[in-house]
Amino acid sequence: MQIQHNISLKPFNTFGIDVKAKQFVSVTSVTDLISIYSTKSELPKFILGGGSNMLLTKDMEALVLHINLKGKHILSLSNDTVLVKAEAGENWHEFVLWTLENNFGGLENLSLIPGNVGTSPIQNIGAYGVELKDTFYSCDALNLETLEIETFSNSDCHFDYRNSIFKEDAKGKYIIVSVVFKLTTNNHVLHTNYGAIASELEHMQISNPTIQDISKAVIAIRQSKLPDPKEIGNSGSFFKNPIISKDAFLKLQDSFPDVPHYVISEDDVKIPAGWLIETAGFKGKTLGNYGVHKKQALVLVNYGGASGNDILKLSKLIQNTVMRLFDIAIEAEVNII
DSSP states (O other): OOEEEEEEEEGGTOOOOOOOEEEEEOOOOOHHHHHHHHSSOEEEEEEEEOOOSEEEEEEEEEEEEOOOOOOOOEEOOSSSSEEEEEEETTHHHHHHHHHTTOBBSEEEGTTTSSGGGGGGGTOOEEETTGGGTTTEEOOOOTTTOOOEEEETGGGGGGTTTTTTGGTTTTTEEEEEEEEEEESSSSSSOOOOOSSSSSHHHHHOOOSSSSSHHHHHHHHHHHHHHHTTTTTSSEEOOOBBOOOEEHHHHHHHHOOOOOOEEOOOOOOOOEEHHHHHHTTOOOTTOTTTTTOOOSOOTHHHOOOOSSHHHHHHHHHHHHHHHHHHHHHHHOSSSSSSS
């Protein structure tokens, strides 16, 4: 374990924002992690995972801890289910592909989501009708006060839409070091009715899809809509889909009869943030070396050399415009640092 100084974080965030960390260390074991927190430091500590859900707006006057714990393990296997454990530093998509190679079902709809396993429970990642909470079994996390490992069950995590206890009561108090998932080994439950999965499978001429087929369909859809962070800096969906009251929805529908929506409950309706942003005229908008992606209005992009504050100003302009036009507040999904 070696502490480095004045290190650029550009390779460690998917927006490709070039800010510097005053100190930086790659953490490859829980022992090292505990050692760091056992040692007094004048600098605050900042936890960095896959760097896929953050927008860095300034140099980090901190000791940046890059969580680089690696490993994938089968804990138990039965005729119908399997418990698999992944360390926090495992790349999420590579982990999903590993489960599919072993014919373990449950994560296929979450293919190609950027980031690492350790950060996946924090915002309860989700896509195409599936959320992490659907297969999450437990996670181990380091209590930063006691420096002891605690286990959180599914119910302990208080999962909600893009939310968990780690963004609320436990925020800043724990570091997730590993996650356990309960997946299926046969009789997989397939989720093909959300988004364009069914039509993509039809395009692929597949009528009886496997979990691997669904993953391939999801990957194809995401690649057709979302830019590769290795080519264009971005953090995936920048905004959450807002949930509004039924009365507010009916008022919106009066002005926009064709507004897409998803009924959440008797009183709540979810509106696609991408539709709001596109209808407001931002889809494909370019402001020098940054802007809104031409294929997906939810995605803000850094074409190269933009600052975090450039992206932040654009996001605020979008929020203010959506509020003015639709009287709907949209919230950033990424963490603004």
